[in-house]
Amino acid sequence: MNLTPYTPQQHVNDLYDIVGFISSGTYGRVYKAVSKRTAPAQAHKHPTTGRPIEAFAIKKFKPDKEGELQYTGISQSAIREMALCTELSHPALIHLVEIILEAKCIFMVFEYAEHDLLQIIHHHSLLNRTPIPASTLRSCLFQLISGLLYLHRNWVIHRDLKPANIMVTSSGAIKIGDLGLARMFYKPLHALFSGDKVVVTIWYRAPELLLGSRHYTPAIDLWAVGCIFAELMSLRPIFKGEEAKQDSKKAVPFQRNQMGKIAEILGLPKKQDWPLLTAMPEYQHLGTVGVYNQAVNRPVGLERWYRTTMGNNNYAASNSPPPSDDALDLLQKLLEYDPLKRLTAEQALEHPYFVGADGNDKVSWNCFEGLETKYPARKVTTEAQEIGTSSLPGTKRAGPSDDIGLYGKPGFKKAREG
Amino acid sequence: MAANYWDSTQAKYWTFTNAELAEMRQELADSEQQHDLSTRFPLPDRRLVSIYLQHNLVRLAKRMSLRQQALATALVYIKRYYLRVEIRRTNPYLIMTTAVYLACKMEECPQHIRLMLGEAARQWPEMGVSESSKIGECEFALISTLNSRLIVHHPYRSLAEFTPLFGLTGDEQTLAANIINDSYNTDLSLTSAPHIIAIAAIFLAVVLRPTGQAAQNYTAASSPASLKQVGPKLGKLVDWLAESKVDMGAVVDATQEMISLYEVWEQYHERICRESFAKFMHTANK
DSSP states (O other): OOOOOOOOSOOHHHHEEEEEEEEEETTEEEEEEEESOOSGGGSOBOTTTOOBOOOEEEEEEOOSSTTOOSOOOOOHHHHHHHHHHHHOOOTTBOOEEEEEEETTEEEEEEEOOSEEHHHHHHIIIIIIOOOOOHHHHHHHHHHHHHHHHHHHHTTEEOOOOOGGGEEEOTTSOEEEOOOSSOEEOSSOSSOHHHHOSOOSOGGGOOHHHHTTOSSOOTHHHHHHHHHHHHHHHHSSOSSOOOOOOOOTTOOOOOOHHHHHHHHHHHOOOOTTTOTTGGGSTTGGGHHHHHHHOGGGGSOOOHHHHHHHHHHHHTTTTTTSOOOOTHHHHHHHHHSOSSTTTSOOHHHHHTSHHHHOTTSOOOOOSOTTTTOOOOOOOOOOBOSOOOOOSOOOTTOOOOSSOOOOTTOOOHHHHHHHHO | OTTOGGGSHHHHHSOOOHHHHHHHHHHHHHHTGGGTHHHHSOOOOHHHHHHHHHHHHHHHHHHTTOOHHHHHHHHHHHHHHHHHSOGGGSOHHHHHHHHHHHHHHHTTOOOOHHHHHHHHHHHOGGGOOOOHHHHHHHHHHHHHHTTTOOOOOOHHHHHHHHHHHHTOOHHHHHHHHHHHHHHTTSSHHHHSOHHHHHHHHHHHHHHHGGGTOOTTOGGGGGOHHHHHTOOHHHHHHHHHHHHSOOOHHHHHHHHHHHHHHHHHHTTOOHHHHHHHHHHHHHHHTO
């Protein structure tokens, strides 16, 4: 009988030269590449700028089981990312160039971005100990929320926003990446909760998720934006909790530690501020947070956190003016406990922090505009080394890796694994 | 996407005129001519073949408690796929199984590949597939042929939005939804915007309703007598359409398409379809 054998039309190695390895995750590996299509007519052009794309990031999805030599069905996360990236297009969203389906192996080819927010945060915190300039901060946030507004208008919740997933090109354009967890929320067939029980890296997870909400909304992305905003100011995660792992019964545990980290600064949520709080499935656990973490009973308060952070940043020494107090107001409205009161992406873009007092203060789409310093280029490793097994939240990249290259040939893999 | 059909890959890459569809199908037939497949293995009217596929898929979906939307997405994948690949060169049961498997992931109700195989193999012994890797391989072929454009806009959402607007009763809404289900047996999902199909379905539902007949009574809509019985609801619909920017020509065409589908439906025999499938599948096996 006719079994629709799959014969790949294209081979990644015929089209791209792999420059090196960038990062890895549960999904697979990402490589930096350049095109072999050298003729100007064949060059890939960026849809919004019209400029030819010089470098590419190729995401290779690994089969569900490592070393699997058969077709096992593509993971739902890969299907989502393929479909959404094909469908969506916005200047603040990473641009998908093409998808190459080889035998048993999927390669998603994206435009390459030289930096990401995590790398920029690390550069400031580890190397030069200066704050991120206020103009860069403002432009980053503006572009990020613009991209998020586009996603939300298209009924897509990103669900995994964190500094490592937000790319920055060498010309200062923000590109939201990694739509592997993103999904559409218009009348889903199942409650959003039922699919992936755990979403969003713990440090960026909204309180309604920590409290077990089943019908969460795009507001979870805005909480993550608030966390990223704070992190860009203080250069460390604002709510750096420890994730409680699933027990043997596969029950999703209450994330007491993370809730405590939030409450150390914001205080515990109160039902007079968040009317639906008592309806949250994990509400009864909220009282135990203070038992384990005394600090939540005397919270710092976001304003004091902000003042302390700004003081530590010592903008005077770094020759850059501090952000306006509008930044604090925006931060407070993003890190709002009640998801119904939290700013939407649309409201956030209209905030005085972006529009200015007179309402026509333009934000640059180049977050590096006016900057003298240049950020170091992304680390790309070429040597083959063993990959680390553990990965911390927010630091998905693993340094050097077992670079098996892009040879999807079964014989080649078999030889290595046998 | 949901908010923006006009920017969708469906509108941009998977919507054609009837003339373009005819040309694509002619090209496909011409490229197969030397193999003489269509003369050796004649098939019933394309719509009857489609009814056969849909009936089979509905049975599978009931068994697996799949939702209508996943089924509709699978049907669209199949229609798009067979625009590019000659059906006689495929195992239609494997294509159906794979389309459902992929559509379920896309519509957020994923099924395990082995469960999918088990259910499909039980329902269609003629599929002749016993390894789930065959579904996995077919999935690559399907995605590749569809150019990874997997997000599908259906008329059901427009129907839900129009229902309160036109004050449709529960029965009328159900009838319109059934007519939308039937529309997947025409080319409408390849030629028309979802809201056009929804309006055509509502129009037919409102017209059919007073006669007390179900959608399965196909000829009712074409009789002028039934049109006279319709009351103010139709007037409201017509008024709204006149004021809106909806392409009335497209609505009329879609309505015609549905009426002619129901005429063709009279000639449907499951056995004839099944046997004609068996013939080309059997020969290809040799």
